[in-house]
Amino acid sequence: MTTETVLAEIGDLIREVLDGYDLGAVPITSDTSFDADLAFESIDLVVLGTLLAERYGSGIDLAGFLSARTLSEIITLRVGDLAGYVTARLEHA
Amino acid sequence: MSRFLIVVPPLTGHLTPLRPVAARLAARGHHVVWAGAGRWLRDRLGPVAEIHDCVPASFTVGAREPGLRGLAALRFLVEDFLRPLATAMLPGLRAAIVRHRPDVVVTDQQAWAGAYAAAEAGLPWATSASTSAELCDPYPPNVHDWLRGCFTHQRWVADPRLSPHLILAFSVPALAGPAATTSPSVRWVGPVPQDDPGAWTSPWPTGKPLVLVTLGTQSTETGARFLRECAGALAARPGLNAVIADPGRVVGPCPEHVHVTPWVPQQAVLKRAGLVICHAGHNTVTESLWHGQPLVVAPIRDDQTVVAAQVVSAGAGVRLRFAHATAAHIGAAVDTIRADPGYAHAAARIRSACRAAGGADEAVTHLEALARSTTLIPEVTR
Numbered sequence: 001m002t003t004e005t006v007l008a009e010i011g012d013l014i015r016e017v018l019d020g021y022d023l024g025a026v027p028i029t030s031d032t033s034f035d036a037d038l039a040f041e042s043i044d045l046v047v048l049g050t051l052l053a054e055r056y057g058s059g060i061d062l063a064g065f066l067s068a069r070t071l072s073e074i075i076t077l078r079v080g081d082l083a084g085y086v087t088a089r090l091e092h093a
Numbered sequence: 094m095s096r097f098l099i100v101v102p103p104l105t106g107h108l109t110p111l112r113p114v115a116a117r118l119a120a121r122g123h124h125v126v127w128a129g130a131g132r133w134l135r136d137r138l139g140p141v142a143e144i145h146d147c148v149p150a151s152f153t154v155g156a157r158e159p160g161l162r163g164l165a166a167l168r169f170l171v172e173d174f175l176r177p178l179a180t181a182m183l184p185g186l187r188a189a190i191v192r193h194r195p196d197v198v199v200t201d202q203q204a205w206a207g208a209y210a211a212a213e214a215g216l217p218w219a220t221s222a223s224t225s226a227e228l229c230d231p232y233p234p235n236v237h238d239w240l241r242g243c244f245t246h247q248r249w250v251a252d253p254r255l256s257p258h259l260i261l262a263f264s265v266p267a268l269a270g271p272a273a274t275t276s277p278s279v280r281w282v283g284p285v286p287q288d289d290p291g292a293w294t295s296p297w298p299t300g301k302p303l304v305l306v307t308l309g310t311q312s313t314e315t316g317a318r319f320l321r322e323c324a325g326a327l328a329a330r331p332g333l334n335a336v337i338a339d340p341g342r343v344v345g346p347c348p349e350h351v352h353v354t355p356w357v358p359q360q361a362v363l364k365r366a367g368l369v370i371c372h373a374g375h376n377t378v379t380e381s382l383w384h385g386q387p388l389v390v391a392p393i394r395d396d397q398t399v400v401a402a403q404v405v406s407a408g409a410g411v412r413l414r415f416a417h418a419t420a421a422h423i424g425a426a427v428d429t430i431r432a433d434p435g436y437a438h439a440a441a442r443i444r445s446a447c448r449a450a451g452g453a454d455e456a457v458t459h460l461e462a463l464a465r466s467t468t469l470i471p472e473v474t475r
Contacts, residue, residue: 021417035163039416041398042163042233063233071239075165 030080095464098195100207147185205253226396283450284379293361325420385444408439
């Protein structure tokens, strides 16, 4: 699966997490920041983690991915970082 | 008679619950000294209060970007404000302890130096938990580790936010939930309503249900978009009356049933309100629930996300996304709460719990017991 495909699918999952809230002018790209652009809260990441595991299997562990990162890295986390992680995990599966 | 040193950061919401506690302590003959930013305290406490200035003039805080939220806001709060504030306050607090010889130090959860100075001097210290969010350790492990790394003085104090002797929580378990009730030193004294600063005369002759909109004292710039969306939602509901606190004057003209004002006598309006829309600030939420008002909560940052989750879990309100909520979302949330009496019933249950919790008098009872205690739990056993 290509990073582009994964990116598009993660975008759909993010819209599912933000259920009922139109992001309006904010497109979800690899450069979209979870914190600054999407205003994701910690509970949103938990929900997204569940959706990712449902879609790609339990090998995709968002909590584990985040826990290996520093506070600064979590703050600046972008959708592309997550898409890269998912793509790499799927390749090694 | 005992001697109390009360340590606060220069943050309005953190002074709020301690003022009535200090007044009750003084009324019972105890000696109370405030420690913090001298001029800031003097402006708020008046000419009679005994104040020990321990924030040097050289201490400054860089401006927080208005849009800062989430973990970025937490990092700013801790690394750029709380940790340097503790370092700046510590020498002055040591001097305050030598000079005023307190029996007990009462320190706000964000004035870490109060815990450090008390522990160094071997004094019992009480935590003032002006929000209940920190009591349930809301952080993931790596954030938790980072935060612990920001505590200096670990040899003296394991965690300056959580006293092993006494934690005064200005909330009730009915709101804070079971996750916040694990620490054995927590005493749930409930919200402490402020002495009413003024009366409020309704600008309307008829008694329609009243909605209060407020984003507290810290979010004037950040809140502009959300406040305008609130005004839009309420303007479209002529069956309601609304008071919108708009300190930044960002809301445009509104129809007659929506009153926009830079300052609101919050206690007086809350007595008459039927619903509150707010940022889930701890004081605003507990004051609203003290009056039994259900809430629409749109948390902006810091502990507000935890407090908003408490409101929803308790069944006393509906949560919105502050960054994305439009007039349609806000209006729908207002309609949901008005249509389902379960929200008001849950708020009424919390109101009863708050009124039974004892407030400032209960806090004073625990502080007096701590002042009398001669055997303390040694820090090292924690």
